Amino acid sequence: MTKQQLFEQIQKKRSFLCVGLDSSLDKIPKHLLKYENPILEFNKQIIDATKDLCVAYKPNTAFYECYGKKGWETLIDTWNYIPKDIFSIADAKRGDIGNTSAMYAQTFFDESSSGMSFDSVTVAPYMGIDSVKPFLTFKNKWVILLALTSNEGHADFQLQEIGGERLFEKVIKTSSAWASDEQMMYVVGATRGASFADVRKLAPNNFLLVPGVGAQGGDLKEVCKYGLNAKCGLLINSSRGIIYASNGEDFAERAREEALKLQQEMEGILTEVGLV
Amino acid sequence: MTKQQLFEQIQKKRSFLCVGLDSSLDKIPKHLLKYENPILEFNKQIIDATKDLCVAYKPNTAFYECYGKKGWETLIDTWNYIPKDIFSIADAKRGDIGNTSAMYAQTFFDESSSGMSFDSVTVAPYMGIDSVKPFLTFKNKWVILLALTSNEGHADFQLQEIGGERLFEKVIKTSSAWASDEQMMYVVGATRGASFADVRKLAPNNFLLVPGVGAQGGDLKEVCKYGLNAKCGLLINSSRGIIYASNGEDFAERAREEALKLQQEMEGILTEVGLV
Numbered sequence: 001m002t003k004q005q006l007f008e009q010i011q012k013k014r015s016f017l018c019v020g021l022d023s024s025l026d027k028i029p030k031h032l033l034k035y036e037n038p039i040l041e042f043n044k045q046i047i048d049a050t051k052d053l054c055v056a057y058k059p060n061t062a063f064y065e066c067y068g069k070k071g072w073e074t075l076i077d078t079w080n081y082i083p084k085d086i087f088s089i090a091d092a093k094r095g096d097i098g099n100t101s102a103m104y105a106q107t108f109f110d111e112s113s114s115g116m117s118f119d120s121v122t123v124a125p126y127m128g129i130d131s132v133k134p135f136l137t138f139k140n141k142w143v144i145l146l147a148l149t150s151n152e153g154h155a156d157f158q159l160q161e162i163g164g165e166r167l168f169e170k171v172i173k174t175s176s177a178w179a180s181d182e183q184m185m186y187v188v189g190a191t192r193g194a195s196f197a198d199v200r201k202l203a204p205n206n207f208l209l210v211p212g213v214g215a216q217g218g219d220l221k222e223v224c225k226y227g228l229n230a231k232c233g234l235l236i237n238s239s240r241g242i243i244y245a246s247n248g249e250d251f252a253e254r255a256r257e258e259a260l261k262l263q264q265e266m267e268g269i270l271t272e273v274g275l276v
Numbered sequence: 277m278t279k280q281q282l283f284e285q286i287q288k289k290r291s292f293l294c295v296g297l298d299s300s301l302d303k304i305p306k307h308l309l310k311y312e313n314p315i316l317e318f319n320k321q322i323i324d325a326t327k328d329l330c331v332a333y334k335p336n337t338a339f340y341e342c343y344g345k346k347g348w349e350t351l352i353d354t355w356n357y358i359p360k361d362i363f364s365i366a367d368a369k370r371g372d373i374g375n376t377s378a379m380y381a382q383t384f385f386d387e388s389s390s391g392m393s394f395d396s397v398t399v400a401p402y403m404g405i406d407s408v409k410p411f412l413t414f415k416n417k418w419v420i421l422l423a424l425t426s427n428e429g430h431a432d433f434q435l436q437e438i439g440g441e442r443l444f445e446k447v448i449k450t451s452s453a454w455a456s457d458e459q460m461m462y463v464v465g466a467t468r469g470a471s472f473a474d475v476r477k478l479a480p481n482n483f484l485l486v487p488g489v490g491a492q493g494g495d496l497k498e499v500c501k502y503g504l505n506a507k508c509g510l511l512i513n514s515s516r517g518i519i520y521a522s523n524g525e526d527f528a529e530r531a532r533e534e535a536l537k538l539q540q541e542m543e544g545i546l547t548e549v550g551l552v
Contacts, residue, residue, distance in 0.1 A: 022376070062372060062379035065348075068390035072341075072348040095400060096338060096369050097427035100298070103338035114344035124371060124400045126422055128429020146402055151373035153404020156450055160438045167433065167443070174432055 001087055001119045002140055003182050003207070007231045009055045009085065014267040014276050016232050017259060018056035018089065018209065020239025021046065021078060022063050029247045037070075042251075043078045046243050049252040053263040056235050057082045058089040058209075076115040087235070089144065089209070090118040098130035109138040120144050122187060122209070125171045129178060136179050143184050147172050147199065150189025150212030172202040181205040190236070193222030204229060211237045213262075220262070224269050232275055238262060277363050277395045278416055279458050279483070283507045285331045285361060290543040290552050292508050293535060294332035294365065294485065296515025297322065297354060298339050305523045313346075315339075318527075319354045322519050325528040329539040332511050333358045334365040334485075352391040363511070365420065365485070366394040374406035385414040396420050398463060398485070401447045405454060412455050419460050423448050423475065426465025426488030448478045457481040466512070469498030480505060487513045489538075496538070500545050508551055514538060 010016050021043055025033075028042045035041040047057065064075035082088050094104040104121070111117035120142035123132055135143045148158055148168040158168040165173070172186060181203070188199050190212035199208065208227055213220055213236050220236060227234050238258070246254035270276040286292050297319055301309075304318040311317040323333065340351035358364050370380040380397070387393040396418035399408055411419045424434055424444040434444040441449070448462060457479070464475050466488035475484065484503055489496055489512050496512060503510050514534070522530035546552045 024379070060372075060376055060379075062370070062376045062383065066379045066382040066386075066389050068352060068383075068392065069345060069349050071390070073345050076344060091372075093372050093400070093403075094338070094369065096336075096367075097425065100336055100338045103300075103336075103342045106342040107338065107344075110342075113342055114347070116344070124369070124402050126400050126402045126433060127369075127425050127427055128432030128434070130427050130429045132429075149373065149403050151403055151406050153406045153408075156404030157402060157443065157447065158404070160443070160446060162436045162438055162443075167436075167438075170436060171433065 003231065006055065006087055006207070009087070010232045011276050013052065013055055013263070014270055015053055015055055015263040016234050016236055016266055017054040017262050018058050018235045018237040019046065019050050019054045019242055019259065020091070020211070020237050021057055021059040021243065022239040023243065024063055025067070027244055027247065029249065029251045031249055037074060037077075040074050040077050044081055045252040046255050047081055049256040050242065050259040051083055051086060053256070053259040054086070056087040056089055058091045058237055060239070061090060061092040079116045079118060087120065088118045090116070090121045093122050093124050093146065095124040095127050095131040097127065098134060101131050102134035105135045105138060109135070109141050120185065122146065125175065132175065132178055136183055141183070143179065144209050145171065145175055145184060145186055147186040148188045148192065148195055150191045154189065169198065169202060172199065176203065181207070185209055187211065188227070190219065190223050193219055193226060196223060196226030200226065200229070205231070205233070207233050207235060209235045209237060213238050213241070220265055221269070228269070228273055232270070236262070236266070279507065282331065282363055282483070285363070286508045287552050289328065289331055289539070290546055291329055291331055291539040292510050292512055292542055293330040293538050294334050294511045294513040295322065295326050295330045295518055295535065296367070296487070296513050297333055297335040297519065298515040299519065300339055301343070303520055303523065305525065305527045307525055313350060313353075316350050316353050320357055321528040322531050323357055325532040326518065326535040327359055327362060329532070329535040330362070332363040332365055334367045334513055334515075336515070337366060337368040355392045355394060363396065364394045366392070366397045369398050369400050369422065371400040371403050371407040373403065374410055377407050378410035381411045381414060385411070385417050396461065398422065401451060408451065408454055412459055417459070419455065420485050421447065421451055421460060421462055423462040424464045424468065424471055426467045430465065445474065445478060448475065452479065457483070461485055461511075463487065464503070466495070466499050469495055469502060472499060472502030476502065476505070481507070481509070483509050483511060485511045485513060489514050489517070496541055497545070504545070504549060508546070512538070512542070
């Protein structure tokens, strides 16, 4: 998917919501356990209930891998079920030496090899240029590079100062030479709203994938205040706050209600800044 | 596996060799393509031919994931085939927020969930403490944290100075508070032999996993000069130099010859320093 196509979806749906499919056997409603593949059934019902309200789905690969072969099959089937006009993100946080990153790119982008072809994959920056570049050889596919994450441990290294800038700023600055904003996004956690001003100095035009709204405590308005740009430039992820809104038979309806609340809030913001 | 058990294997086999199973359909001998699962057959023959000469096997997960469901099955079957007195490394370079890293730990350490229980997994440090800690809750299982890698891009961030030390040194120093040398190893690339002196100042007792000997140009003697400690403290990985020594019918024999050369060189070094 191109940047322009993504922006058009955002305008059409009046939403920049990404639904995170962190689907776990011990958290999904018990009545689904009777299905041959409970997690796939859960994901399908969540997708059916929210697909008109969001512009992206983000399965977190850990939640599938942990069930071995069966889990990997569920990941592939989930990718297949995501409508192709919705931006798909393999939240995999991969990254290795060049020849190995090329295999990871094949994993997530080459359907003829792995059975999946996501629009994007999250990548960890620690190993530098050749760990990222192989993902960029796929046309209209995206790297979403970890910059400033929303978790407790983000301060250990990401906030450390290197010659007057923090590591996450160094990561953005350095990596912006590797790809344009037509192929590179950054992960920037919602739990530090004011940091978006710093990020936007370095990455004015890139889309930012923003986890941490909801369960992790991030504030949507604060993020938008500093993070929005002329093409919206934000994908706001909510996982647990939507998919686990209820663990009863009404889970899909309740997920839709939570997604709708966010979509309406987003529509208000997009209207206010004149993007729709 | 405990540190002491690993050291005993090293003394018994007079080797600290790790064989990297970066097994790829387009590189394995053509005559194996007639098998139902060519890569599994390749791995089995490589393991049979080298298991008395090495103390560790390291499948690189990218080379399995890229074939989707079938690849994941091959990874599990390969883990099953590795003798249980040989240290197994899932070279996965994972790392995410706490609840997600817990799922990755389940993937690689909990056989009842995923079908695999490796002794260790490689982890990327960028997300800090809570991305690493969940792996440490498994008894006698190891985190092998990326410190100084052997690839071109290592200079982009790992060598950047933070308050008088380089990022890889900061990673080692900070993470050494998270786990003892009974559960934490570091990846340190062989292509920068003299850096081992710097690493040993910060991690005198930890095992180091050392890629880059062979195809990537690292020198075994140089690494040992600076890197050996009282319990050996080194696992030297060779992947392509061993497993692709030949792509003919003699591939397993030739892999054994290459492994034997390294084992004999290691035996000489261990003897010289009085560890065997």
